[in-house]
Amino acid sequence: MDTSKTKPLDDVIELSNKFTALNNELLNAKRELVKQNIELERLRTELQDKNEALAGMNIELEKRVEERTRLLSLxxxxxxxxxxxxxxxxRTPLRGIDGFSAVLIDDYKDKLDAQAIKHLNGIRKDAQHLGVVLDALHSLTKVSRRALQRTMVNLSDMAESIMQNLLNKHTEIKPEYHIQQGMIENCDRDLVMLVxxxxxxxxxxxxxxxxKPTIDFGIRSKDKRKTYFVRDNGVGFNMDYATKLFHNFQRLHSNNEFEGIGIGLAMVRRVVSKHGGSIWVESEVGKGTEFQFSLEL
Ligand SMILES: Nc1ncnc2c1ncn2[C@@H]1O[C@H](COP(=O)(O)OP(=O)(O)O)[C@@H](O)[C@H]1O
Ligand SMILES: [Mg+2]
Known part of the structure; x- marks a missing residue:
């Protein structure tokens, strides 16, 4: 048999077989692809469902946070x-206690012995202290109730007149003080006066x-944020207790050492946060203290 004649036919058959095999492979691959597509589509729908559920949960969560915030501020x-x-x-009954005790001391001094007068003076002292505490509490609550009224305020001038007032009241104290000039801020004048x-x-x-007591009031700008500082070289305090200071009636020094009631910094913090700012402190025992605050976000 002449094989040279059947050769092209064989080639065609072989080629056709290869083609069929390839076609089958392609068909298989296509089937696989379709399967994977279906799976992908299923996953996509599942993801979408989960996303929708999450968005729903987020809305619910936001609603709850809003409600809690509302209840909290209420x-x-x-x-x-x-x-x-x-x-x-x-205030009125307290003034009565102080006043009537004063009357007893004055009008009945012949009938009362020294011990009774001492007790009455003790009552007066406590009543007066309570009066100061109530006044401070009153001012503190007034800060919260007041709506912010921002105007341009020259803080340098304000600090100068505060320093002069304070030093006129305590002529025995003569600190050296430096106030940076030209510090102008858009803020609530009366509230910042408290700060x-x-x-x-x-x-x-x-x-x-x-x-040599020295006090500095100035400003630093960091990342476009203005930060004011009030620094002294006084007794300082242990920084472990730094956060306590900004709470009502918290003091790190006793009344025998330094008089006070511990409400000033709580009030300062309220004013600063009302302005959208913050306050922090750095101190070292025996070296001094620096308060820093901002009056904007
Ligand atoms: N400049 C400062 N140096 C050292 N301690 C300070 C300074 N300022 C505040 N403190 C501490 O923080 C406490 C709270 O301050 P404040 O609220 O103003 O109350 P008060 O002045 O009535 O004591 C003070 O009692 C003191 O212990
Ligand atoms: Mg104070």
Whole structure:
């Protein structure tokens, strides 16, 4: 048999077989692809469902946070209202206790012995202290209730007049002080007066016993954020207790060392956060203290 004649036919058959095999492979691959596509589509739908569920949960969560915040600020308002009226209503009876004790001491001094007069003076002293505490509480609640009224305020001038007022009241204390000039801020004048008044009076108070008391008030700009500082070289304190200071009635020094009631910094913090700013402190025992604050976000 002449094989040379059948050769092209064989080639065609072989080629056709290869083609069929390839076609089958392609068909298989296509089937596989379709399967994978279906699986992918299923996964996509599942993901979409999960995304939708998550979005729903987020909305629900936001609603809950909003509701809790609303309830919380309601509760805070109620506490503030309560403290406001309490501090107001207790003033009159307190003045009575002090006043009637004074009358007893004056009008009955012949009938009362020394011990009784000592006790009465004790009552007066406590009543007066309570009066100061109530006044401070009253001012504190007033800060919360007041709506912010921003205007351009020259803080340098404000600090200068506060320092002069304070030093006129305590002529025995003569700190050296430096106030950076030209510090202008868009803020609530009356409220910021409380901030500077408290920080500067603390600086004077807690540096009065060091050899050369020095107080600085100035500004630093960092990342376009203005930060004010009030610094003294006074007694300082242990930084472990730094966060306590900004809470009501918290003091790190006793009344025998330095007089006070511990409400000033709580008030300062309220004013600063009302402005959207923050306050922090750095201190070292025996070296001095620096308060820093901002009045914007
Ligand atoms: N400049 C300062 N140096 C050292 N301690 C300070 C300074 N300012 C505040 N403190 C500490 O923080 C406490 C709270 O301050 P504040 O609220 O103003 O209350 P007060 O002045 O009535 O003591 C102070 O009693 C004191 O212990
Ligand atoms: Mg103070």
């Amino acid at each position: 509760a805070i308002d109620e506490i503030d209202d309560f403290a406001y009226s309490l501090s107001h209503d207790l 500077l008044g408290n920080l500067l009076s603390n600086a004077i108070k807690f540096s009065q016993n060091v050899e």
